Amino acid sequence: MADEPLDTETKIKEAAQKVFLANGYEGAKIRQIADEAGVNVALVNYYFRSKEQLFQQIYFETFSSFLGVIAQLLNEETPFEVKVWKLVDRYTDFLLANPLMPMFVLSEYRQSEQSPVRQLKMKEMIRSTVFMRQLNDEIEAGNFRKADPFQVIFSMIGSLVFPFIARPVVTYVGSFTDDTFSVFVNERKQVIPEMIMAYLRVR
Amino acid sequence: MADEPLDTETKIKEAAQKVFLANGYEGAKIRQIADEAGVNVALVNYYFRSKEQLFQQIYFETFSSFLGVIAQLLNEETPFEVKVWKLVDRYTDFLLANPLMPMFVLSEYRQSEQSPVRQLKMKEMIRSTVFMRQLNDEIEAGNFRKADPFQVIFSMIGSLVFPFIARPVVTYVGSFTDDTFSVFVNERKQVIPEMIMAYLRVR
DNA sequence: AAAATATTTAAACGCTTGTTTAATAAAATT
DNA sequence: AATTTTATTAAACAAGCGTTTAAATATTTT
Numbered sequence: 189m190a191d192e193p194l195d196t197e198t199k200i201k202e203a204a205q206k207v208f209l210a211n212g213y214e215g216a217k218i219r220q221i222a223d224e225a226g227v228n229v230a231l232v233n234y235y236f237r238s239k240e241q242l243f244q245q246i247y248f249e250t251f252s253s254f255l256g257v258i259a260q261l262l263n264e265e266t267p268f269e270v271k272v273w274k275l276v277d278r279y280t281d282f283l284l285a286n287p288l289m290p291m292f293v294l295s296e297y298r299q300s301e302q303s304p305v306r307q308l309k310m311k312e313m314i315r316s317t318v319f320m321r322q323l324n325d326e327i328e329a330g331n332f333r334k335a336d337p338f339q340v341i342f343s344m345i346g347s348l349v350f351p352f353i354a355r356p357v358v359t360y361v362g363s364f365t366d367d368t369f370s371v372f373v374n375e376r377k378q379v380i381p382e383m384i385m386a387y388l389r390v391r
Numbered sequence: 392m393a394d395e396p397l398d399t400e401t402k403i404k405e406a407a408q409k410v411f412l413a414n415g416y417e418g419a420k421i422r423q424i425a426d427e428a429g430v431n432v433a434l435v436n437y438y439f440r441s442k443e444q445l446f447q448q449i450y451f452e453t454f455s456s457f458l459g460v461i462a463q464l465l466n467e468e469t470p471f472e473v474k475v476w477k478l479v480d481r482y483t484d485f486l487l488a489n490p491l492m493p494m495f496v497l498s499e500y501r502q503s504e505q506s507p508v509r510q511l512k513m514k515e516m517i518r519s520t521v522f523m524r525q526l527n528d529e530i531e532a533g534n535f536r537k538a539d540p541f542q543v544i545f546s547m548i549g550s551l552v553f554p555f556i557a558r559p560v561v562t563y564v565g566s567f568t569d570d571t572f573s574v575f576v577n578e579r580k581q582v583i584p585e586m587i588m589a590y591l592r593v594r
Numbered sequence: 595a596a597a598a599t600a601t602t603t604a605a606a607c608g609c610t611t612g613t614t615t616a617a618t619a620a621a622a623t624t
Numbered sequence: 625a626a627t628t629t630t631a632t633t634a635a636a637c638a639a640g641c642g643t644t645t646a647a648a649t650a651t652t653t654t
Contacts, residue, residue, distance in 0.1 A: 214417035295498045297559045339582045346553030356500045379542045386589040
């Protein structure tokens, strides 16, 4: 990868992303962000006006990525079961590449009516996915048991995301290293789809 | 309930529990804890020496409760399937009564060798539960599919705990109120055991 | 009741925080 | 080349933080 010389604003943003994800809003200090970016403290406010605004920008982008990738995978035009397997596989890889994202997104979420996050219309996005439609169709056709699609989707996402949220505890209880944790999570690529499908197939 | 006049130390501790669980270590301020307890700021340090020590005490107790309740349920001497249903039922109720606990325990976890949390030997506790033994027996007897017990247990706990960790997002995407969130979680008392058992039964 | 100890308080301490200022350096415009 | 604008800096600011102090009050012990 060609690491071209980044302009100051980008350097700050990348440093902020790193520091905010590792420490959360309260735990992150502007001086730490500035140091990480190799830049004077004042420049953070010069480019982003305030810690709060910088955070909002980072949070919005992270949230969009976190739920956006899911929404995209849910919307693929592949048969239902294939999609479940593919989604779990792809999203596991995504989380392995961004292991701090789930905890950050879920622990730093703040509700406010006119927040950018709300304007994403994530609600409608998830509710109207191809995945949801297919699931409803299969249930109506009698191929799957009568199940609440929300229960199914949150079971799947929850199983997928949980190890990353609970990573320190999981690592401790399971005596994992970084490598064996990765193995553990990769094994779930098989376990989770099998679990979801086994549940749905029982009529 | 008879709310007898609490002594100062207890008042501070309960206030600290409340404030730490709601805001985390960095977000919690001693003056807020003191106010919540209706007590002078200096008394917090008088009784607990430092914010750090107060936090450690709260965290240890919360962690013990969070994992201890699970360990206890995993150790009940009931048949495997009955236990799965009972565990999900009881732990859901426990989480409904302590909705902030999972996020607090998982986001504020810090590893350190001689921490009180480590001395709980939670690892050995979970690994040697009746649940684990039963699961292994059933698999060896050919009644259940060949599954990694850790995968099963973390799928179950993860499904159980996830809605509480992701509550704001789940609430938003699902258009839940506090009441309908509670309904949603209670429905999982059936979904989760069925999912786990459906998975295990496929050979 | 007097003395000793424990509890509580208001005030201040020193440090870190996010933020701003005012001066300097660099770049762009004229 | 002179001027204006933009970028960067060191330094300071006020506010908030966890913590300590020293005096006042309450309680316990003698």
